[in-house]
Amino acid sequence: MTHSHRVRRPRPWTSLLHVALVGWGVIVTLPLVWAVMSSFKADRDILTSPWSLPDRLHGENWVRAWTEASIGRYFLNSAVVVGSAVVLTMLFGAMVAYVLARYRFPGSRLIYYLFIAGMAFPLFLALVPLFFVVRSLGLLGTPLGLILVYTAYALPFTVFFLTSFFRTLPTSVAEAAFLDGCSHSGVFFRVMLPMAKPGLISVGIFNFLGLWNQYLLPLALNPEESEFVLAQGLAVLAVRQGYASDWSGLFAGLTISMLPVLAAYVVFQRRITSGLTAGAVR
Amino acid sequence: MRHRRLPFIAGFLVLPLTLYAVLVLSPYAQAFYLALTDWRGVSARAEFVGADNFARLLDDPQVLGALKNNAVMLLVVPIATVVLALFLAAALSLGRRRGAGVYRVVYFFPQLLSVAVVGVLFQFVYTPNSGLLNGVLNLLGIEGRSWLGDPSLALWAVMAVVVWSAVGFYVVLFCAAMESIPREILEAAAIDGASALTRLIRVVLPLVWENVQVAFIYLGMAALDGFAIVQIMTVGPGGPDNATEVLGLTLYRNAFTYGKFGYASALGVALFFLTLALAVLVLRGSRRDRVEMA
Structure with missing residues (x-):
């Protein structure tokens, strides 16, 4: 009966592991999402609460960061x-x-x-x-x-x-x-x-x-x-x-400098990962 | 096929070798000589002072403070990163979890951000009033702190950022190593009654040990550096109160702010020997018998 021990008992630590995996995912993405969101906010909204959503999409932040800054x-x-x-x-x-x-x-x-x-x-x-x-x-x-x-x-x-x-x-x-x-x-x-x-x-x-x-x-x-x-x-x-x-301009600048790389990564993910880890496993 | 062989070889080598000799080999060689002089950048005036610079290094409170901070980073950053990465990689690759690929893609994100982006981003994550971290803590009912303004917290805040940006890379590295472990070995251990933790430490860890070694060397080098993140993120930079001073920053300041080029070179030589010692130590100290996988 090789089958019997493959039946999964509910194990408490599997769900704990899942929480840990999701937790690290949140820790990694939250600062990035926060920066992108803040780049669309007005300055006063950034200062009052890190959580509030932008009242409208302040695209002018991006323009200001691209040209003036x-x-x-x-x-x-x-x-x-x-x-x-x-x-x-x-x-x-x-x-x-x-x-x-x-x-x-x-x-x-x-x-x-x-x-x-x-x-x-x-x-x-x-x-x-x-x-x-x-x-x-x-x-x-x-x-x-x-x-x-x-x-x-x-x-x-x-x-x-x-x-x-x-x-x-x-x-x-x-x-x-x-x-x-x-x-x-x-x-x-x-x-x-x-x-x-x-x-x-x-x-x-x-x-x-x-x-x-x-x-x-x-x-x-x-x-x-x-x-x-x-x-x-x-x-x-x-x-x-x-x-x-000019916090919003700064966040727009940050977002402009990280989005192209992240976008390229999502598209060429396999190539990039293997290219980078190739340096360590020779 | 043999004709015009040497001209071809010479033609292919001459430009790259010249560039490399002028911009890499000669500066490295010069550094060892400059370290023995009191050169301050004016060409004619370079007295040979022997080991004086090195003796002064040991009396310089800023160097000693930086050395201490680098030592703390050297102890904390590699261990924290490797333990976290091993744990996450094991959870991802050994449990045959659905969606493991997505986790890996997300975890890898910070590796792609330039250190300037990470530094500036976290400077604002740590901002006391409107920063993300205190925002999260307030939500949980915990009072926020001035993370980069408090000398007792600043170095830890910096180290947390280094760990944050490094973990994903090693998760991917360790995952690849763990996936090449034959399933039968793990199943045999499980049937023998080994708990998950025992299997991880006794079976998996020895099988990925070479990758862990590589990780320790790379992370150790990163911990001996730390220049960019500290220079961008901390007050001063290196503050408050020298709490985040690192050797690279001391070197940079002595060279390009004070113009003490001889002294800065001596610091560079010291840094070189520290790096070398670290690599030897890791390779020697963590040597284990190679485990062959069936």
Whole structure:
């Protein structure tokens, strides 16, 4: 009678577990929902009660945050800097990883370990000299400077991840392409890169969110307010709107900066989760 | 196939390697030298002072205060996060619960928010009069507090935010590990009369131990950092009364506010050795025999 012990007795702890699961869900979502709701409220309603629903949808908060508080500009700055940095990281990372994974040449181990070593050091250690290197290159406070720095610091993990990925790909297709007279770089761009797409997407998502999240580097290297990225802009906005008590504008700014990411997540949920956890389970 | 091989290799490596050497390797190397000087940013004037900076670190009350706060975070954040995540992951993946996927998606949300968003958001969640937290507490009949204004609460408020934003990631990580455990092992333990808690600690935990180790290293590094969230969220930042000062903040302030670049570099070197020691400690201290799954 294998069936008998599968009959479920009502167990008190299953419902307790359920309460815990729902409870954590509420703890996670409540602050987010509250921020979105407050972004539609008038200032006085925000101050009187955190619970009241908006009397009407105050869309003007969003307009004010986007234009007057420059959230729109910071958003675009972030998109340009992070977008370019991710593209450059993927290109450079894939080139290095491919060469290291598929070619034997003197010094290849050394180069590989130089990149791996970059993952062991805390960013804070490099911060002071980095500031002066970037300044002496004339790149301080420029988007190009941030793009190059972001790329350089995203390379170690990208190279590490993609090197092992390229090693897993079969060699036969590349060899056939060589026999057909394809050049080395032709094989890379036309054969290997398309084959490596799943790995590229995982590490690309990982890099995008990591760099979008970056706060220390722009704070130190990007002091010009017109060039601020979103993270800097939000932090400054929080201080400034606090003085101006434009709470609704602040919540609108917050909502504008979190909704696109959450929306993208809901759509590409599986890809994003596996891309991010790929960093931990290698 | 061998012709023009070396030019191709060199061509692919030269740009990435140059970028990496100039912006990553050279700053890291320079930091170790700068730490031994009294450099204040003016190029000609850098005296070699040996280990002086390091001796002064140990006398600096702000550094010691920051070190204490980082130590508290190092004790609290990883343990709280891992215990919560293990519990939630076990509840989700072992009970064959319907809708487990939805929970996982929701739990993962905070991982996607940039640290600036989280910092600003919680600054207002903690606001005494109109904040969400005191609003909830009032509803329950509990009197609210000034979470970030009270030196005895501020660090805990900061740690709660770090845990809040980290748990979801580890739930997903642990869920994946737990789902790869063969059902027969758990069923066998259940038939032998092991309670749910015993099964979790004696059977599941050893089988996901490698993931727990990874979690401890990552969370430990996050606890040694804490810069962004503290810089954005706390008064001062680092206050009130140095209650939330962290080493990264002390470093940043010494470098970019006081211009003590040599001293800040010494702090960076100290931070590096702390991180290294932590990784070695976790890997050594928590070593267990690998459990092979049938």
